Amino acid sequence: MNNNIIHTDLCIIGAGPVGLFAVFEAGLLKMRCHLVDVLPQVGGQLSEIYPHKPIYDIPGYPEIKAQELIDNLMEQIKPFDPGFTLGERVEALEKKPEGGFSVNTADGTQIHCKAVVIAGGLGCFEPRKPEVENLAQFEGRGVSYWVKDPETYRDKKVVLAGGGDSALDWTIFLANVADEVTLVHRGDTFRGAPDSAEKVFKLAEMGKINLILSSHLTKVEGKQWLQQVQLLNKAKEQIVLDAEYLIPLFGLSPKLGPIADWGLNIDKSAISVDTEAFGTNVDGIYAIGDINTYPGKLKLILSGFHEAALMAQSAFKHVFPDQKLTFKYTTVYGVNSF
Amino acid sequence: MINFSVIDRDGTRKEVEVPEDINLNLMEVLKASEYNILATCGGMALCATCRVEVESGLEQLQPAGDQELDMLDMLPDAATESRLACQLRVNQQLEGIVIRISGDLA
Structure with a gap:
């Protein structure tokens, strides 16, 4: 935990293309911005998921690669010298009694600002949890959704579940660490990763791991700590395994995460906004880009850019309550840095 | 026209008819037909909220x-009969198939 406190005009949650462009629009109106993102780099899904994919619907670019667009946006917002907190997940949003907000990350960073702009895209990627009786009860008490430190499992009885790359890879790795490793998979083949699958089948043949196919988790049991994992196989027979650890590895799925608890109006996992300012139901909190919804919403980068421009016009009143906003063209006034 | 059947989460079965030249994927057609599907990732096979079970016609x-x-x-x-609707082009391959909507809603 750090005790870093940052002061800024706008705190932008999400450093994807729309969050980055919001810095430009805010900067034209002399508002300073600080961006925070859970990913270790800027660019959101463009940099994380499809950096080399071409995008064809950015005005003025017949074709541009996703990462190139991010690089260009970073160049475009340079004059406005935004701050960045990367690799930290926003956990809480507090309204300050004297006005404005504090955006707090899980690592202890606080960003004190006059308005908040949520540009969170798809949201946070969180582990996909299977429907298993008592599972939540044993989270942190034997059940975990990722492997942080493999040494935790040394000489322990470990059950892994899943059929994707990470389930296969961790099964292979833990086979040499844990006392007993069992991999449970709902299917009878691994379709995605032939090399790792082959290794897993070999380890099972050699008796180094237990491989239980065509079965799924149904229930976990224990006292203070996990003791048993129950499965059901295709023939509907119950299998009971002794286990000190269960690691369900079913990938990540995008969720709103903590944002869902901030008292904002949510419609189908998206934040409802008005289309004049892209404000939420809480004065001073805006939502732009893929994370918002309104009648006619299109999840397009260019729509997010438009939303950023209108948001900035409205956020101005929170940052400079005593000033009158006059609209200026960059062609006339240029881009004046801070 | 292409015709296929959709079974909603509550069990209601409806026939859907779309023009052959619609040039959309199945997720987009289901959303446009007012089925309750999140499709959070917008068709990039990242969220699986558009998952469907193909009850008949999987082989085609x-x-x-x-x-x-x-x-x-x-x-x-x-x-084995699960598919992501966003990865299925709406064309003749869907003719006569029966799908059941099963993607997560949260």
Whole structure:
């Protein structure tokens, strides 16, 4: 935990293309911005998921690669010298009694600002949890959704579940660490990763791991700590395994995460906004880009850019309550840095 | 026209008819037909909220690509008849098939 406190005009949650462009629009109106993102780099899904994919619907670019667009946006917002907190997940949003907000990350960073702009895209990627009786009860008490430190499992009885790359890879790795490793998979083949699958089948043949196919988790049991994992196989027979650890590895799925608890109006996992300012139901909190919804919403980068421009016009009143906003063209006034 | 059947989460079965030249994927057609599907990732095979179970006609569909297979393998409760609607082009391959909507709503 750090005790870093940052002061800024706008705190932008999400450093994807729309969050980055919001810095430009805010900067034209002399508002300073600080961006925070859970990913270790800027660019959101463009940099994380499809950096080399071409995008064809950015005005003025017949074709541009996703990462190139991010690089260009970073160049475009340079004059406005935004701050960045990367690799930290926003956990809480507090309204300050004297006005404005504090955006707090899980690592202890606080960003004190006059308005908040949520540009969170798809949201946070969180582990996909299977429907298993008592599972939540044993989270942190034997059940975990990722492997942080493999040494935790040394000489322990470990059950892994899943059929994707990470389930296969961790099964292979833990086979040499844990006392007993069992991999449970709902299917009878691994379709995605032939090399790792082959290794897993070999380890099972050699008796180094237990491989239980065509079965799924149904229930976990224990006292203070996990003791048993129950499965059901295709023939509907119950299998009971002794286990000190269960690691369900079913990938990540995008969720709103903590944002869902901030008292904002949510419609189908998206934040409802008005289309004049892209404000939420809480004065001073805006939502732009893929994370918002309104009648006619299109999840397009260019729509997010438009939303950023209108948001900035409205956020101005929170940052400079005593000033009158006059609209200026960059062609006339240029881009004046801070 | 292409005709196929959709069974909603509550069991209601409806016939859907779309023009052959619609040039959309199945997720987009289901959303446009007011079915309750999140489709959070917008068709990139990342969220699986557009998952459907193909109750009949699985064999006439183009096989799943690597990205779709990776996702399906990862899901805790996907079966052999599970597909991601966003990865299925709406064309003659869907003629007469029966799908059941099963993607998560949260």
